[in-house]
Amino acid sequence: MNITGVELRRVQMPLTAPFRTSFGVAHHRDILLVRVVTPEAEGWGECVAMESPMYSDEYTDGAAEVLRRFLVPMLAAVPDLDANRVAPALSGVKGHRMAKAALETAVLDAELRAAGTSFGRHLGAVRDRVRCGVSIGITDSVGRLLEEVAGYLDEGYVRIKLKIQPGWDVEPVAAVRERFGDRVPLQVDANAAYTLADAQALARLDAFGLELIEQPLAAGDLHQHAVLARRLSTPICLDESIESAADAAHALSIGACSIVNIKPGRVGGYLEARRIHDLCLANGVAVWCGGMLETGLGRAANVALAALPGFTLPGDTSASRRYYAADLTEPFELSEGTLAVPRGPGLGVAPLADRLAEVTTHTEWLRTESTM
Numbered sequence: 219m220n221i222t223g224v225e226l227r228r229v230q231m232p233l234t235a236p237f238r239t240s241f242g243v244a245h246h247r248d249i250l251l252v253r254v255v256t257p258e259a260e261g262w263g264e265c266v267a268m269e270s271p272m273y274s275d276e277y278t279d280g281a282a283e284v285l286r287r288f289l290v291p292m293l294a295a296v297p298d299l300d301a302n303r304v305a306p307a308l309s310g311v312k313g314h315r316m317a318k319a320a321l322e323t324a325v326l327d328a329e330l331r332a333a334g335t336s337f338g339r340h341l342g343a344v345r346d347r348v349r350c351g352v353s354i355g356i357t358d359s360v361g362r363l364l365e366e367v368a369g370y371l372d373e374g375y376v377r378i379k380l381k382i383q384p385g386w387d388v389e390p391v392a393a394v395r396e397r398f399g400d401r402v403p404l405q406v407d408a409n410a411a412y413t414l415a416d417a418q419a420l421a422r423l424d425a426f427g428l429e430l431i432e433q434p435l436a437a438g439d440l441h442q443h444a445v446l447a448r449r450l451s452t453p454i455c456l457d458e459s460i461e462s463a464a465d466a467a468h469a470l471s472i473g474a475c476s477i478v479n480i481k482p483g484r485v486g487g488y489l490e491a492r493r494i495h496d497l498c499l500a501n502g503v504a505v506w507c508g509g510m511l512e513t514g515l516g517r518a519a520n521v522a523l524a525a526l527p528g529f530t531l532p533g534d535t536s537a538s539r540r541y542y543a544a545d546l547t548e549p550f551e552l553s554e555g556t557l558a559v560p561r562g563p564g565l566g567v568a569p570l571a572d573r574l575a576e577v578t579t580h581t582e583w584l585r586t587e588s589t590m
């Protein structure tokens with residue numbers, strides 16, 4: 219494959235409502251899009267880094283900088299480039315997985331569009347539609363939370379995830395159970411807001427039959443998660459702790475988790491995400507697809523991934539309107555709690571030109587001179 223150049227494009231997308239987690243509140247999404255241009259096709263990658271380094275150490279400006287200065291020039295030097303060669307070519311740069319993932323996704327999209335193959339088919343999708351959950355931020359009151367849960371259940375979401383933090387855990391969970399019953403699949407996500415010293419408080423959540431508790435402790439606290447897992451009956455699922463298939467193998471081997479949230483951006487791309495899926499499937503470990511408030515571009519790829527056989531739990535793959543009144547692409551719409559896996563070549567969706575122009579705040583063209 220020959221790459222003519224790479225465009226870095228910043229878009230600012232207003233959220234329909236603020237989204238509060240244990241680490242902060244987001245009012246809009248400041249997103250970096252990577253567009254790889256080849257003579258045959260162009261491909262898109264959405265970088266999931268947030269505007270500030272609170273979810274992880276990556277952030278939008280940093281991702282743009284490492285792409286511009288290091289990753290794109292390194293890729294330009296690779297002969298016979300294809301998506302499988304992207305991660306090895308970039309391995310000299312430590313970390314920066316979200317930036318690498320965006321570039322690899324854009325290369326893969328261009329390659330698949332040129333070949334007429336969809337992401338789902340390429341990755342190994344076995345379903346046409348995927349079952350969807352929804353992630354609900356921390357609200358100002360329990361009453362407000364119950365209204366939000368009611369609204370999403372009415373829309374058809376098949377499981378509810380509540381963001382929690384110390385002081386906002388047992389009370390909202392108990393209220394949701396009391397109002398909507400024990401049958402609603404319910405799980406919580408702490409985004410690393412607790413320490414092992416909170417084990418007793420977290421064990422109070424065991425009474426509510428949760429599907430899982432996601433990332434209760436710090437990302438590096440693998441051993442502590444294993445200790446906590448022995449003190450809880452609620453299964454532990456890891457998100458921030460898992461940055462690679464090797465991390466997943468390690469976490470599972472020491473009993474730090476029994477379920478894995480797979481976010482392609484966090485692990486360096488869809489190819490590594492598939493390796494984690496394969497590892498978990500082979501070991502009978504359930505996985506689900508996480509979300510980073512993606513636009514339709516990132517959502518399309520996530521939905522394709524979530525159609526692989528090991529994704530047995532509903533993902534944070536909600537409809538476009540969960541976050542955006544107007545998406546960058548044709549909107550993803552929920553039907554009977556599911557989203558359709560795109561079937562067209564590559565991501566199977568493309569940005570709507572007018573919408574893209576409206577939300578773009580900056581573009582930058584990086585020419586890659588060598589033949590690849």
Ligand code: SMG
Binds near residue numbers: 237273409457508510
């Ligand atoms: O895309 O629906 C989505 C977001 C799901 O809760 C979600 N993501 O830790 O899993 C997580 C969070 C990370 C983003 S918080 C701003």
Ligand code: MG
Binds near residue numbers: 409433457458508
């Ligand atoms: Mg999470």
